[in-house]
Amino acid sequence: MEPQPLALKVLNIFSAVLLALATWLVFFYAPMELVMGQVQRIFYFHVANAWVGMLGFMVAAVAGIAYLRTHDLMWDIIEQAAVEISLVFFITTIVTGSIWAYPAWGTWWTWDPRLTTAAILEMIYIAYLMLRQGIEDPDRRARFGAVYTLIGGLSVPITFLSIRLFRTIHPALIGTASAASQGGFDMTPRMLHTFLFGLLTFSVIFVTLLWHRIRLGRLAGKVEQMKLEVMQW
Amino acid sequence: MKSEKLHATHDSSLVTRRSSPGSFLRAVSAIAWKDLAAELRSRELLSSMLVFALLVILIFNFALELDVKTRSTVTAGVLWVTFAFAGTLGLNRSMAVEKDRGCLDGLLLAPVDRSAIYFGKAISNLAFMFIVEAIVLPVYSVLYNTNLFNLGLIGVILLGSVGYVAVGTLLASMAVQTRTRDVLLPILLFPVVIPIMIAAVKASSGFLQGLETTELMTWINLLIVYDVIFVAVAFMVFDYVVEE
Numbered sequence: 250m251e252p253q254p255l256a257l258k259v260l261n262i263f264s265a266v267l268l269a270l271a272t273w274l275v276f277f278y279a280p281m282e283l284v285m286g287q288v289q290r291i292f293y294f295h296v297a298n299a300w301v302g303m304l305g306f307m308v309a310a311v312a313g314i315a316y317l318r319t320h321d322l323m324w325d326i327i328e329q330a331a332v333e334i335s336l337v338f339f340i341t342t343i344v345t346g347s348i349w350a351y352p353a354w355g356t357w358w359t360w361d362p363r364l365t366t367a368a369i370l371e372m373i374y375i376a377y378l379m380l381r382q383g384i385e386d387p388d389r390r391a392r393f394g395a396v397y398t399l400i401g402g403l404s405v406p407i408t409f410l411s412i413r414l415f416r417t418i419h420p421a422l423i424g425t426a427s428a429a430s431q432g433g434f435d436m437t438p439r440m441l442h443t444f445l446f447g448l449l450t451f452s453v454i455f456v457t458l459l460w461h462r463i464r465l466g467r468l469a470g471k472v473e474q475m476k477l478e479v480m481q482w
Numbered sequence: 483m484k485s486e487k488l489h490a491t492h493d494s495s496l497v498t499r500r501s502s503p504g505s506f507l508r509a510v511s512a513i514a515w516k517d518l519a520a521e522l523r524s525r526e527l528l529s530s531m532l533v534f535a536l537l538v539i540l541i542f543n544f545a546l547e548l549d550v551k552t553r554s555t556v557t558a559g560v561l562w563v564t565f566a567f568a569g570t571l572g573l574n575r576s577m578a579v580e581k582d583r584g585c586l587d588g589l590l591l592a593p594v595d596r597s598a599i600y601f602g603k604a605i606s607n608l609a610f611m612f613i614v615e616a617i618v619l620p621v622y623s624v625l626y627n628t629n630l631f632n633l634g635l636i637g638v639i640l641l642g643s644v645g646y647v648a649v650g651t652l653l654a655s656m657a658v659q660t661r662t663r664d665v666l667l668p669i670l671l672f673p674v675v676i677p678i679m680i681a682a683v684k685a686s687s688g689f690l691q692g693l694e695t696t697e698l699m700t701w702i703n704l705l706i707v708y709d710v711i712f713v714a715v716a717f718m719v720f721d722y723v724v725e726e
Contacts, residue, residue, distance in 0.1 A: 250602070260503075263680070266627050298703075304555075314562050317719075317722055320510040369676055372672075372673040373673045373674065375669075376669045376670050376673060379666060379669060380656065380657075380660065380663070380666060380670060383660030383662045383666060384659070384660050384661070385661075389659065392722045393656045393659075393723065396652070396656065396719050396722055396723055397653075397656070397670065399715065399719060400649065400674055400712075400715065400716075400719075401655070401673070401674055403674075403711060403712070404674040404675075404676070404677065405709060405713060405714075407675050407677045407704075407711075408680075409709070410704075411676075411677045411680045411681060411704055412680065414704075415699060437648075475704070
């Protein structure tokens, strides 16, 4: 494997520092919330994870289209990396969400639009990884992966909108989803700072992880090519 | 250290393709007719889909207490689950037959637009689904003493099936080329087809409960939008799925 470029090493340290700072901000800088108390602090990391997960989802969809147009396997590596990392970010989102939900709503899970869409998204990611696993030929694997991220990428927003036409109890962060949604958030300046810093932290972590995973993907590609060459002898 | 650019190679088709609309439509109908004619003689696909659908309804009888009160709220859901599962069966068999007998390779060598193959297969898959639905509806009506001869319901079933088969044909073409084959199609298809399930069940339920069409327009519009988007995307992308 090629040695880590300096930028990546710096990024590793930067991510760790940001995460530590963000944690400090969440516990000591952000004020105590009136209604929910301490458990509300999860929201800073929970929402950041969700938004960055969505970013990963979009990166995957774009990379898929880029592969179909250019047939450069680099896009395929980026796409798979983005899907895997987004998968993890969404698992974190769901788990932190559940931890928040139990004291707040009295239940670990509810079938409201955002949660259901998150669950469906995870299923699509897993289906994507299973699809790739069943194909030997790198080009076919890349093509099918790209097609599936495209189909999945189109269907998820439609899924979200269609479930949103149902009632929701999930707090509407930006604007209200429907008349039936309870509880909006008004953030004081300190909360806003903490939230935005959390968002920045997780974006940086995402980029760092993506870079690492792309390096791993390139190494895997080289190994596979060597394997194919050996098998041809 | 030299960085290598990884490149995929693929063969471009050496065959020129006629692109007149007449030949396109002829190709589509030829492919669709081939499947329908083959099915008329063997009836293996339809019989398995049908028997499966009836068994699913039977299982639902024990799984859910379909007494008269719950029946009205739950019928739409039961119907759509049945169609979804039977549809998967049909899609799998339809594409597997092409792959196993080498028909797909033959079709790819023919001087027709690749999307003609997609439309031909999609139309025949849709026809099979319609036939199964047309038989399941009266059977369900009789078994559960519910009148399902509702124009609105039939319209929803038509719209929903189109979207389901549009995506299903594309994904089945992919699934059949992998190691895991049949098992993979439901895993790929169901998460993506959820908007149809939601809208179709809501709209079907609404029609069965006698709601006005205007109230159900949201769901019907959703179905139409989904159908349009995914038929368009599927046929544009089909080329990438079958090229060698």
